[in-house]
Amino acid sequence: MKSTVTIESKKQTNIMHLDGTLDAYNAANVKDKFQELEGNHPTRVILDLKNVSFIDSAGIGVIISLYRRLKEKNCACVLAHVHGQPQYLIEMLQLDRILPQYANLEEAMDGTATG
Amino acid sequence: MCALAISAESRAKAPRPDFQYTCAATLMDVEHVREALDIYLGSAPIPKEIRHNFVLGFMEWATNLVQHALEKPHKIEVSFYLFTDKAELVIRDDGSPFLEFADQLANQPLRKEINDMGEEGGLGLYLLAHLFELCFYNPRSTTLELNELCLSYPFATPLGGDPFILQQQVVALVEDDEIMRTLTKMYLEQQYQVVDFADAESAWAYLREHAAHVSLILCDVTLPGMDGLQLRKKLLQEDVQSRIPFLFLTRHSQPEMEEKASELGIDGYLTKPVEPRQLLTTVRRSLLRAEQVRQSITHELDQRLTMTLEPQIPDHINGFSCALRTQEASAGGGDVAFCFEHQPEHLLFLGDVMGHGVTAKYFAHAYAGYLYGMLRAMTEQDGQAEHIMQQFDRCLSMDAFLQQSMMTLLIMGMPTAPDKPLRIVSAGHPPPVLVTEKQCRFIKAGGPMAGLSLEHPYEATELTLEPGQRLFLYTDGLFESTSNLHDQKRCRQQVFQILQDMRTEPLDLVADTIMQTQSDIFKSSPEEGLQDDVTIILLEHNPEGDSQ
Numbered sequence: 001m002k003s004t005v006t007i008e009s010k011k012q013t014n015i016m017h018l019d020g021t022l023d024a025y026n027a028a029n030v031k032d033k034f035q036e037l038e039g040n041h042p043t044r045v046i047l048d049l050k051n052v053s054f055i056d057s058a059g060i061g062v063i064i065s066l067y068r069r070l071k072e073k074n075c076a077c078v079l080a081h082v083h084g085q086p087q088y089l090i091e092m093l094q095l096d097r098i099l100p101q102y103a104n105l106e107e108a109m110d111g112t113a114t115g
Numbered sequence: 116m117c118a119l120a121i122s123a124e125s126r127a128k129a130p131r132p133d134f135q136y137t138c139a140a141t142l143m144d145v146e147h148v149r150e151a152l153d154i155y156l157g158s159a160p161i162p163k164e165i166r167h168n169f170v171l172g173f174m175e176w177a178t179n180l181v182q183h184a185l186e187k188p189h190k191i192e193v194s195f196y197l198f199t200d201k202a203e204l205v206i207r208d209d210g211s212p213f214l215e216f217a218d219q220l221a222n223q224p225l226r227k228e229i230n231d232m233g234e235e236g237g238l239g240l241y242l243l244a245h246l247f248e249l250c251f252y253n254p255r256s257t258t259l260e261l262n263e264l265c266l267s268y269p270f271a272t273p274l275g276g277d278p279f280i281l282q283q284q285v286v287a288l289v290e291d292d293e294i295m296r297t298l299t300k301m302y303l304e305q306q307y308q309v310v311d312f313a314d315a316e317s318a319w320a321y322l323r324e325h326a327a328h329v330s331l332i333l334c335d336v337t338l339p340g341m342d343g344l345q346l347r348k349k350l351l352q353e354d355v356q357s358r359i360p361f362l363f364l365t366r367h368s369q370p371e372m373e374e375k376a377s378e379l380g381i382d383g384y385l386t387k388p389v390e391p392r393q394l395l396t397t398v399r400r401s402l403l404r405a406e407q408v409r410q411s412i413t414h415e416l417d418q419r420l421t422m423t424l425e426p427q428i429p430d431h432i433n434g435f436s437c438a439l440r441t442q443e444a445s446a447g448g449g450d451v452a453f454c455f456e457h458q459p460e461h462l463l464f465l466g467d468v469m470g471h472g473v474t475a476k477y478f479a480h481a482y483a484g485y486l487y488g489m490l491r492a493m494t495e496q497d498g499q500a501e502h503i504m505q506q507f508d509r510c511l512s513m514d515a516f517l518q519q520s521m522m523t524l525l526i527m528g529m530p531t532a533p534d535k536p537l538r539i540v541s542a543g544h545p546p547p548v549l550v551t552e553k554q555c556r557f558i559k560a561g562g563p564m565a566g567l568s569l570e571h572p573y574e575a576t577e578l579t580l581e582p583g584q585r586l587f588l589y590t591d592g593l594f595e596s597t598s599n600l601h602d603q604k605r606c607r608q609q610v611f612q613i614l615q616d617m618r619t620e621p622l623d624l625v626a627d628t629i630m631q632t633q634s635d636i637f638k639s640s641p642e643e644g645l646q647d648d649v650t651i652i653l654l655e656h657n658p659e660g661d662s663q
Contacts, residue, residue, distance in 0.1 A: 023149075024178040025142040054149070056174045057239035085167045 003052075005033040012043040013109060019051040022059030022086070031062045043075055046108045050081035055089055067099060076100075080108040132194035132205075133159070140188045140208065145177040148193060155195070158392040160306060160399050161202050165268050168246040169195070169204045172266045175239035176206050179213075186211035192261070201269040207261040212254030216240065284402065285310060289318040289334040289343065290364065295387065299333070299364075302391040303398065307331075315341035319349060326350075326359065331402055333385070335364045358408075360401040364389065426452030426465075426650050433461050433529045435580075436657040438622035440630045441650040442592075449479030450590045450648040455491060457498035460528035460538065464490060465652060467544070467590040468522045482520055500528040500540045504565065504573040508542065511566025523564060525588060528575065533658065537586070538575035545594075548587040548611070549578070550618050555587075555611045585622075586654045587614055592647035593633060606636045622653045 003020030014037050022030060037045055047063065055063075070077045078100045082090060090096055102108035134155045138144040152173055156166040177191050188210030196203045244250055249267035253259055286303050288311040290296040296311055303309045310329070312318040315338050322329065332350075336343040347361055360382040382401045385394060426441045432454060441450060451466040466486065468479040489510065493503045504526055511517050523545070528538035539547060543564030546557040560576035580586060593610070594603045609632050617625045629651055 021146070023146065023174060024182065025146045054153070054170070054174075056171060056178065057242055058178065060238060085170070088164065088167050089171065 003030060005030055007033070007036055009040060010109070013046060014040070014042040015046045015048055015105065017048045017051070021054040022052055022062070023054060023056040024058040027058040027062050034062065034066045038069070038073070041073070045070055045075060045077045046080050046105065047077070048080050048105060049086055052086050053084060055086040060089065060093065060095070063099070078102060078108050078111070080105050133197045134195040135193070137190055137192040140181050140191050140210070142178065142181055145174065145181060145191065148177070149174050152193065152195070154392065158395045159197060161197070165202060168268065169202070169266065172243055172246055173204060173206060175242050176264050179239055180208050180210055184210040184213070201267055203268070204266045205263055207263045209261055212262045213252065214254055217252045217254055284308065284330040285328055286398065287318060287322065287329045287332045288312070289315055289332070289338065289346065291335060291338050299389055299394065302389070302394050306395060307398070314338055315343065315346040319346060322350065329359055331360045331362065331398060333362045333364065333398070358405065360405045362397065362401060426450055428452055428454040428463060428652065432463065433531050434533055434656060434658045435529060435654050436622055438626040438653045439650070440626045442630060442634070442648065444592070444648050449483055450592070450650040451483040451486060452650055452652065453487060455494045457494055458531060460498065460500070460530045462494055462498060462500060462503070463527045463529060464524065465544065465588050465590065465650065466522050466524040467592070468520055479520070482517070485517070500526040500538050501573045501575045504540045504542055504562070508565040508573065517566065521564060521566070523591070536577040536579040538577055540573050540575050542573065545589060545591055548614065550585040550587060550614045552583060555614050580654070580656045582656060583618070584655070585614070585618060588652040590648065590650045592649035593651060595647065602636055606633055609636070622655060626651060626653050
């Protein structure tokens with residue numbers, strides 16, 4: 001399944017809606033899209049994983065590299081709607097320690113309590 | 116399929132994989148196989164985490180083959196095997212082997228910290244080694260046509276906690292539409308034994324008799340004659356195994372039906388037409404949930420009841436030293452032992468409530484509690500052993516609750532005056548053993564089992580224990596915890612030998628030795644676990660004991 005990526009900007013926050021899988025097959029495509037995220041110098045980037053059903057190590061790789069680049073620019077990177085296999089993998093790798101997770105986009109926008 | 120070098124022993128027994136797929140070595144094809152594998156594993160009876168791990172494991176290794184093999188493979192073949200004790204995924208390829216990876220797996224623990232993770236950091240291989248307790252890699256060679264990576268996941272307990280769960284669980288299916296019934300049955304038979312019925316009446320007739328063997332009921336709501344709701348109601352009212360999970364089959368447009376059904380405490384719905392994967396997942400989930408509930412209740416009840424009714428008597432009774440040991444079986448009937456102080460004799464009761472299975476265990480506890488109260492009241496009225504037994508016999512033939520089971524009972528009067536004999540009255544209880552310097556012999560103290568309406572006059576057998584002599588009381592479980600006659604005989608001989616050889620050793624030591632011997636014999640028996648409670652009591656005359 002080819003993944004699609006759409007980017008939405010709200011104030012200083014960029015939301016990236018991912019759709020499909022985030023694996024070796026799609027990683028390169030998603031990585032290119034990540035460049036766009038940094039265009040308008042956001043202070044917060046939300047990765048919306050609502051429609052992501054599978055992530056592998058390549059997918060984790062691109063998320064980590066994005067997180068690093070954003071961190072250098074003092075931009076927060078958070079996850080929303082993490083569920084199923086992606087949630088399992090993210091928690092197993094303890095990525096939730098560096099990438100805060102939120103139940104939905106509203107909470108992810110202002111960083112209120114997780115769901 | 117090629118010859119296998121590793122774990123060939125286990126796969127030889129079931130060489131046909133449960134799932135197999137061969138694809139070209141491209142990322143796009145690998146992606147397709149991943150999806151197919153994920154869908155297949157979704158219907159396999161394995162926990163979700165294991166499913167995720169296998170899918171991820173496949174993805175990581177196949178990607179690695181496509182992207183990093185020096186000589187790229189032409190094809191990748193994936194096979195999944197499900198055994199009762201483990202699940203295994205084998206990925207084979209015809210590319211150049213990863214010799215370094217084989218070394219790494221064998222020699223170094225692969226470690227990874229979040230900070231080391233990058234896009235090229237070998238996270239995939241780390242995941243493989245981390246996700247699977249057993250991960251073997253066999254490079255191809257003259258004897259092995261393809262490279263193979265074997266990811267194995269042993270189950271801590273066999274699937275479902277029961278090694279035969281896959282073969283043995285029975286699903287009762289009630290559906291009047293023949294096509295739907297045949298189809299649903301076919302899906303279910305991948306994993307369960309299915310008994311099917313075209314109407315609720317025949318299902319009811321079957322369940323009344325065989326409910327104990329049925330693990331789950333899957334029933335259409337709309338049926339000719341008695342409908343699904345009525346069947347459920349009937350099962351609940353008559354308390355026919357109301358703990359069996361009950362799933363309804365409904366059509367989309369039946370909201371009021373669903374509302375009614377939810378009042379009857381059903382476990383779930385499946386909407387017709389049934390989708391096989393959802394069917395199997397829902398059935399499996401309901402079975403697992405029922406099993407969890409059952410286990411937690413069993414555990415709690417067992418703990419509470421065992422604590423309140425464990426056989427207990429004092430160490431010293433009227434000039435006699437006593438040692439009691441008891442071993443409770445997880446199922447079957449229950450032993451009771453208690454002692455009431457009375458004049459002119461204290462009374463010791465040893466009984467064995469019969470029953471089989473886990474339900475019998477609960478009942479035996481309830482029964483024992485009832486019995487305790489009743490015998491206590493009788494003792495206060497007339498404390499003579501044979502009178503109590505007579506009264507107990509009459510009660511048993513009239514009392515509806517007590518009639519639900521059978522029991523053997525031994526009552527022994529232990530005199531407060533030093534010159535009086537012990538008086539033993541038995542109702543179907545195994546005969547006590549007198550241990551003297553020369554021999555062990557059974558004491559004839561017999562009457563029929565109580566409650567048989569035989570109006571048998573129970574008589575007491577009198578026995579005076581001389582110094583150096585001992586009396587040994589026990590329940591059936593001591594020799595009959597197995598149906599193996601050879602083991603029973605062996606156990607009897609050894610117990611007698613111990614009683615004889617150790618007759619000057621302390622009572623506690625002898626009692627412990629007997630329990631240990633019994634347990635060793637029955638542990639080696641092919642039947643697993645103790646089938647019945649075992650209780651033993653050893654007595655000897657010891658006038659100084661009371662003042663100690």
